[in-house]
Amino acid sequence: MAFDLLPAIDVAGGRLARFTTTGTELVEAFGGDPLAAAAAFVEAGATWLHVVDMDLARTGRPANVEMVRVIAGLGVPVQASGGVTSAQQIDALRSAGAARVVLGSAALADRHATRELLTRMGDALVVAIEADGPTIRPRSGGGLELPLGDTLRWLAGCEVARFLFVEVGRVGGLDGPDLDAIRALVESTGRPVLASGGVRDVEDLQAIAALGPRVEGAVIGRALHDGRLDLAAAIAALR
DSSP states (O other), rough: OOEEEEEEEETTTTEEEEEETTTTEEGGGGGGGGHHHHHHHHHTTOOOEEEEHHHHHHHSEEEEEOHHHHTTTTOOEEEEEEEEOOOHHHHHHHHHTTTTTEOOOGGOHHHHHHHHHHHHHHGGEEEEEEEETTTEEEEESSOEEEHHHHHHHHHHTTTOOOOEEEEEOOOOOOOOOHHHHHHHHHHHHHHHHEEEOOOOOOHHHHHHTTTTEEEEEEEEOOHTTTTSSOOOOOOOHHO
C-alpha cells in the first residue's frame, strides 16, 4: 500500500497561514498564495492536498470554499478540513470539489449526529482525533474536552473509513511525531490512520510509515513551508 504525503495548505482570509500554540499567523512562503503553494506541491508529485479553512475553524462559517474549488481544479484530490461539524459544511466543501472532508473532533460530542454522518458519507469522511494526552481537545471546540479512550472505543463500533490523528501540542511545531499515540490509535480501532503534527524531516516520515500498512500517510505543514523538507525528495525516499 502506498504511503501518501499530504501537503497542508492552511487558508485564513484567502492567504496562507498556520496554527500556532497562541492562534494563527500568516505564512510568507509562496508569496502567501494558497494556489501557488498547491500548484508547487502538485508539480513536486503530491497525490493529495490537505486544505484547511482556518476561518471555518474559528467562526463556524466556511469562508474559503472558493479556494477549495480552485485548488481542486488542479486535478489532485483534495482533503478539506477546518473544524467541520455539520452536514451543511460537509456538503459545501464536497460541492466545491473536495474528495474527502475531515470531520472535526468537536463533532464527536454529538454521537447520534456523528454516526448519521459516517453512515451517509462513507469513505468521503475522515474523523479527526485532536489529542492532547488522554484527552480530545478540539482546537475549534471552545474549551470542549472528551475522554480519548472512551471516545475511541465508541468510534471503533462506527463506520469510520479512516482517522486523522492530530497531536494538538505539536501542530505548527517541529518536535517530531508522537509515534506511540499513532500506533495506539491504529491498534485500538483497527482502521486506517493519517498522521499530523510535528513532522520535521524524511526520517520522521519513514518512522511513521514503519508503523504498519494501516498508517496510510502523513499531513505535512510547516516543514514544507519553511523549506526544511523537500516534497519531491521525500516522495522519492518513501517510494
